[in-house]
Amino acid sequence: MTTKLTGPVVVGIDGSTIALDAVRAAARTAAGRHRPLRVVHAFIWPIINVPTGPISGGVADGGLRRQAERYVTEAVAEAGKVAPELDVTGAVVDGAPVPVLLGESRDAALLVLGNRGLGGFAGLVLGSVTVQVSAQARCPVLVVRGEPRADGPVVVGVDGSAGSAQAAGYAFEEAAWRGVPLVAVHAWLEPAPAGPGDMLPLVYDPDLLAAQEERVLAESLAGFAERYPQVPVRRRLVRGSAAGALVRESESAQLVVVGARGRGALAGLLLGSVSHAVLHHAHAPVAVVRHTPRQPRA
Numbered sequence: 186m187t188t189k190l191t192g193p194v195v196v197g198i199d200g201s202t203i204a205l206d207a208v209r210a211a212a213r214t215a216a217g218r219h220r221p222l223r224v225v226h227a228f229i230w231p232i233i234n235v236p237t238g239p240i241s242g243g244v245a246d247g248g249l250r251r252q253a254e255r256y257v258t259e260a261v262a263e264a265g266k267v268a269p270e271l272d273v274t275g276a277v278v279d280g281a282p283v284p285v286l287l288g289e290s291r292d293a294a295l296l297v298l299g300n301r302g303l304g305g306f307a308g309l310v311l312g313s314v315t316v317q318v319s320a321q322a323r324c325p326v327l328v329v330r331g332e333p334r335a336d337g338p339v340v341v342g343v344d345g346s347a348g349s350a351q352a353a354g355y356a357f358e359e360a361a362w363r364g365v366p367l368v369a370v371h372a373w374l375e376p377a378p379a380g381p382g383d384m385l386p387l388v389y390d391p392d393l394l395a396a397q398e399e400r401v402l403a404e405s406l407a408g409f410a411e412r413y414p415q416v417p418v419r420r421r422l423v424r425g426s427a428a429g430a431l432v433r434e435s436e437s438a439q440l441v442v443v444g445a446r447g448r449g450a451l452a453g454l455l456l457g458s459v460s461h462a463v464l465h466h467a468h469a470p471v472a473v474v475r476h477t478p479r480q481p482r483a
Contacts (some may be wrong), residue, residue, distance in 0.1 A: 193221040195289045196297040200256040203299035207329045208260045209267050211297035216268035220294050224260045224275040227285035228253045253277045282314045290322035300330040319464065319473040320445050325355055331468045334439040338366040341442040342431050342459060343405035348444030350405065352474040356442040357409040357416055366417040368434055371402040372427035398422060428462035435467040445475040
């Protein structure tokens with residue numbers, strides 16, 4: 186997978202300090218990738234019939250819509266501080282956050298979000314909007330969390346699925362752009378059936394299983410390693426939790442890349458368990474790349 190050749194970097198904001206962290210990250214990415222930046226605030230109040238103008242007898246610039254416009258103005262100004270030459274636009278878009286951001290993702294090169302916003306509760310590690318958008322967006326989603334790092338590798342989780350193949354392609358592209366190594370992590374817990382109705386052996390050879398999983402890791406990277414020969418690749422084959430391995434690697438990474446769902450994900454889940462856990466617990470920004478099958482030609 187590669188990012189779209191056209192389209193802006195889009196960042197969703199809600200007036201929170203975490204959203205401004207996302208704006209700064211989005212501005213750096215847009216400037217480095219020579220993309221315009223679009224700042225979007227989803228304005229939900231009109232669709233639930235809440236008055237949005239100034240209160241009678243209140244200040245002239247009062248009202249919910251004026252407040253939303255101030256959020257956008259502040260975010261655009263913050264982006265300008267990070268990248269003064271960047272082409273930045275802002276918009277207040279009527280609608281609930283999830284559908285507004287998913288609509289923006291159709292034409293975006295990248296969608297950038299904070300890990301929580303004004304709607305997040307202190308006891309929650311990740312906002313519900315971020316989880317839903319990461320699972321359904323039509324472009325890669327960068328969730329900003331942890332302290333930004335200028336050093337460290339890009340880390341990607343692979344499992345041989347179509348989703349992880351797209352994540353690997355995105356991770357190679359990011360590592361090449363950033364000029365850093367790529368750490369590819371593949372983990373397994375136990376033998377898994379190859380298809381419906383397959384019986385698992387009561388006894389299996391651990392060395393043979395390790396060799397099979399090594400092949401999965403190698404095949405997940407083969408084509409991309411040839412396409413990006415300038416990217417040093419470090420392979421991590423782990424027997425244990427994939428989420429735990431990726432979270433540990435995130436401690437020294439500048440970016441972690443995961444697919445929205447892998448080969449073990451259930452169809453009814455918005456996000457696979459590994460992606461969900463990494464989004465909640467990683468120490469670095471997380472890019473979620475959703476597998477989008479090619480549509481057959483008419």
